[in-house]
Structures are given as structure tokens and as C-alpha cells.
Amino acid sequence: MFRIDPERYRVVDLSFEVVPGARADRPFDATRATLPDDCFKYDVTCTHTHVGTHVELPAHYWPEGADVTAFALEAFYGRGILLHVDESLGGAAITADYCAQQLDARIQPGDCVLCRKEGPGAASVASSDLPYLTPDAARYLAAHQIKLLGIDSFVRLSVDIPQGRELHEILLGAGCNLVEFLDHLDELQREEFFFMSLPFKVRGMDSGWARAIAIEER
Numbered sequence: 001m002f003r004i005d006p007e008r009y010r011v012v013d014l015s016f017e018v019v020p021g022a023r024a025d026r027p028f029d030a031t032r033a034t035l036p037d038d039c040f041k042y043d044v045t046c047t048h049t050h051v052g053t054h055v056e057l058p059a060h061y062w063p064e065g066a067d068v069t070a071f072a073l074e075a076f077y078g079r080g081i082l083l084h085v086d087e088s089l090g091g092a093a094i095t096a097d098y099c100a101q102q103l104d105a106r107i108q109p110g111d112c113v114l115c116r117k118e119g120p121g122a123a124s125v126a127s128s129d130l131p132y133l134t135p136d137a138a139r140y141l142a143a144h145q146i147k148l149l150g151i152d153s154f155v156r157l158s159v160d161i162p163q164g165r166e167l168h169e170i171l172l173g174a175g176c177n178l179v180e181f182l183d184h185l186d187e188l189q190r191e192e193f194f195f196m197s198l199p200f201k202v203r204g205m206d207s208g209w210a211r212a213i214a215i216e217e218r
Contacts, residue, residue: 004215014212016183018052026051049207055199056178060206061168068199068208075177078147080112080195080214082188085155087119091129096140109145112195116185117154132156135166142174150179182212190216
């Protein structure tokens with residue numbers, strides 16, 4: 001039978017851990033209750049579809065956009081590569097030229113591109129000082145026909161709301177879904193790996209909570 005040889009490959013959990021009640025801007029409240037057989041369940045009373053690691057789909061941007069049930073599973077996994085975002089950028093733009101310098105020699109159609117901020121202080125700056133992707137960077141990625149773009153908390157999708165909407169329109173319109181709130185990207189040791197982020201399958205939702213992993217050679 002098929003198996004992943006742990007001597008040759010390692011599985012890296014890239015999912016953000018949600019702690020109920022920890023964040024007012026990303027609420028997740030759960031109360032323990034019981035089922036008819038007296039086993040426990042949790043009533044989730046306050047949350048939304050953009051809490052923790054999640055995949056954003058066309059339904060996030062267009063009222064009649066495709067939801068998670070419209071996609072084959074293959075849309076959510078594939079060859080992953082890193083876009084290294086140097087700490088020296090500070091709060092500057094990640095442009096198409098920057099993406100080309102980083103990715104031209106490696107990027108392929110169907111890739112999953114994960115943005116990882118590099119440097120010892122990567123996690124210690126204010127949100128306004130974080131680098132951000134630009135619409136022209138989105139056009140570069142769309143032209144290379146990637147299937148997923150992933151970010152963690154240390155790279156922004158845009159500098160403001162208008163550019164953010166333009167970026168979403170470019171990528172989602174080109175068939176590239178977004179994975180937000182990734183975590184532990186610093187644990188990846190390879191430039192190329194298998195990436196998977198399977199969203200919770202709920203009809204009509206604009207986004208799906210996901211468990212994201214990478215599998216890479218040791």
C-alpha cells in the first residue's frame with residue numbers, strides 16, 4: 001500500500017492555531033454541550049469564515065462566484081515553492097519585478113506559491129510596517145498560472161482596500177485561490193515541496209477553514 005516514508009520525507013503543519021476567545025477581530029467562541037447520547041459537542045456561536053487558516057474562493061469577491069463545492073480537490077494541492085520576502089523590504093511593496101527576480105527560474109503553471117518573510121525580526125514589527133503584494137505582482141502570478149497563493153501574518157495582500165480588491169479580482173479571476181493565515185513557514189527547509197490546504201466543504205461559503213501541510217524531502 002502507499003505510504004510516506006518518514007525516513008525520506010517530513011510533514012510540516014502550516015496551520016494557524018485558533019484559540020477560542022483570544023482575538024476580538026477574529027472571533028471564535030465555542031461552548032461545550034451534549035448530544036442525545038450524552039457525548040460532548042461544541043456549539044460554535046460566534047465566528048466567521050476568515051478565522052485561522054482559510055482558503056478564499058471567487059465567492060469571496062463576486063456575489064455569484066464559485067464556492068468550495070465548485071472545485072475539484074486538485075485545486076487545493078500541488079507543487080509548492082517559496083517566494084522569499086526579504087526583511088529589508090520593511091513595509092515596502094512586493095512588485096512584479098521583485099517576484100520575477102525571485103521566481104522566474106523556478107515558477108511553473110499549477111504551482112502553489114507561499115510568501116515567506118525572511119530575517120530574524122520577521123515577526124516583530126507592526127502591521128503597517130509589513131511588506132505587501134501589489135496588483136502588478138498579482139498579474140505576474142496570474143500570468144504564470146499558479147493555482148494557490150499563500151501568506152502568513154507577516155506579509156500583507158495589499159497596502160489598502162482598493163488595491164486589495166484589485167488583487168483579489170486579478171487572482172481569483174485567473175483561477176488562483178488564496179490561502180491566508182498560514183503559520184510555521186519558517187520550518188520549511190526546501191525550496192520545493194508538496195503543499196495541500198483542503199478547505200471545509202460547505203455549500204455557498206466564500207471561504208473555507210483549512211488544515212494546511214507541506215511534505216518535503218529530508
